[in-house]
Amino acid sequence: MDIPAPAATSAGMHPLPRRESLIHQVATILRKSIRDGVWAEFLPGELSLCESFQVSRETLRGALGILGQEKLISSSQGQRRRILTPATQNKTPRRRGVILLTSVRLEQMDGASILLIDGLRGQLAKHHLELQVQVSPACFTRKPEKALAAMVQGSTMALWVLFSAPAAAQRWFMKQGLPCVLVGSLHPGIALPSLDADYDAMGQHAANQLLSRGHRRLAVVIPKSVRAGDAYTVAAFRAACAKAPGATLQLLEHDGTPAGIQRCINSMLKESPATGLFIAHARHVLTVMSSLTSRGLRIPADVSVISRDSESFLEFMVPRPTHYHIPPLVLAQKLSQVVLKMARGESVVAKSHLIMPTLVAGETLAKR
Structure with a gap:
């Protein structure tokens, strides 16, 4: 048939x-x-x-x-x-998974953060652990207790990864005794496992790079921030300057907008122009360098520039900025090691695990 x-x-x-x-x-x-x-x-x-x-x-x-x-x-x-x-x-x-808690949407993050999250997701997947990203600005306010309590209620996740969490959120997780790892710097008095760049060491190193080349009028360009890493950067840079005879330091705090950065640069140039700038965030290097060149200043002949953070676009700038760099996948691998230990119930010391980035020689650092 x-x-x-x-x-x-x-x-x-x-x-x-x-x-x-x-x-x-x-x-x-x-x-x-x-x-x-x-x-x-x-x-x-x-x-x-x-x-x-x-x-x-x-x-x-x-x-x-x-x-x-x-x-x-x-x-x-x-x-x-x-x-x-x-x-x-x-x-x-x-299922026992991991939640990465952040206040910033993925599409608004810088490239290094995206690569870090993707790298962590891949490392955890090898051990059959799922990574979920949860965006909650309410958990990153000055009073996040109610939002955090509602978020963790009934959760069966193995642990939490806090992405650049402020002091209040860090303190809440510490008091609750919940298993978590901080991606970022610990605020004073907080005892949690954390992984971050060594901002204290970078601040000292950057100041010494400029001072050793004869610069005495220095400035740190940094957003107004409650991040512990930014505070450590400024404190370390200031301490290094204090040891150099005749060195002065200007703190150029801005609101993160191009207009706000330009106002800081214009104010600096009117008073006592710095010859060495340490810029905290890579994306702000674009605004600072374009502002300086539009005023007729040459980089690095008139002003030397060092970027604390790294982004791939820096390699395509002319002149190419001198900057510090940690490969995001290396950071992801070290972070996954800590996360996997905690997920298996192993003890992890509640302290900072710091990584010193490499200084990438660019074309924006010269002798005075």
């Missing part, structure tokens, strides 16, 4: 496979997470889930609607959705 051929949509053609929509993809991920016991009683809020999956609220609500029809979650809006399938009934083991 002959077997009939599959029906075709047109002559000589078979039906094409249907591509799964983004809504169904998100629903699949949520469904698996619920069955794996990632959340104990409630789903995170809609805004938090949108940030984690990098999707619109409309897409997320479509996925939540599917799970509501399947009776996996409550279907009510305006409040956190309750998980209707108890974790104890799940046949699959509860």
